[in-house]
Amino acid sequence: MSAGAPRRLGRRPGQSETREQILAAARTLFAEKGYEGATVRGIAREAGVDPALVHHYFDTKERLFIATMRFPADPSKILPQILEGPREEVGRRILREIMRAWADPESRAPVIAMLRSAMTHERAADMMREFISSAILHRVAGSLGVPPLRVEAAASQMIGALIFRHVLRVEPLASISDEELIDLLGPVIQRYIDGP
Template sequence: MSEAARPPAGPAAARPGRGPGRRPGPTETREAILAAARGLFAEKGYDGASLRAIARAAGVDPALVHHFFGNKEGVFVQAMRFPVDPSRLLPRIMAAPAERRGEALARTFLEVWGDEERRAPILAMLRSAMTNERAAAMMREFVVTELFARAGEAQGIPALRVNAAAGQLIGAMILRYVLRVEPIASASEDELVALLGPTLQRHLTEGPPDGDG
């Protein structure tokens, strides 16, 4: 092929993040946008992350973000797919002896948060829930309804004590991973399980369930 017949190098050739070979397909582009969104929502929360910033972090045109997700809420809902399935966590917690359920709950929660990849969307949700009702509703649905409330119903634990257990764990995670307060930020998982387990156990087991007894 002569030089005159060669196709000119267009902007796509110089676009960041694209190596030689075929152009990324729709699935790859969509996943790149979601990964960028998760990072920005975790860092800045819902209100602090713009569609343009998400597009820039993903190396795509903002029009593509609109094309795939419609608006920022659409990106948020898809990006915040939780990396853990409550239906898999609950049997693990409930399999522990009754007198060690608090410890099992604390350890399971800490293992999820201790994984950076799984922690990112949860952090994003927490930051965003402070200022955005949609994010707050999603947090309630996942953490309170899908995980804690289902565990409480299975054991006949009153909702107030279930909420207290949820607050104990979420508060500890905010101190550890959002505010990074020492010494809780650098404490080992075993130390935190020993600290949180007995309190969670009291929430889960003390008193008659739902007025019975």
């Protein structure tokens, strides 16, 4: 290709190579522009591929972000499981799904790394806040018909408990079974959802 010729977009040889190129471009743009500011078109341009190819590999920007950050769970798959069943048990189901996502040390490592980054780097905090707010908290609040503040308070309770359990390993919280923790915190999360 001559120096002045435009870069050709579209499918490249090697699926995993193309996928990794898209992921690298997404990491760069999510870091520079945040979750809301990065676009599929911009990521495709950065990777030198057609936007349709980004959708082919990742379907949506949300799923691309999940893959980029190695997020342990896809909110679009978890939400239906949380909403299915009696409303009075939604607190327990939320906890069960969150704990399932955190159960494997390899799965939770990227989340812990993101949380640590968010505590010391403003850009990382912005990116996490944008994703968690739009992809998770506001979606859960809207689906349950509750104010976002209640869902945010419930999330802060759960994240705090999981940090005490898996990062700080505070006893006896670190050693009790998942079901014991669900029995302990499930009613608390349910109160956030149901209100006073």
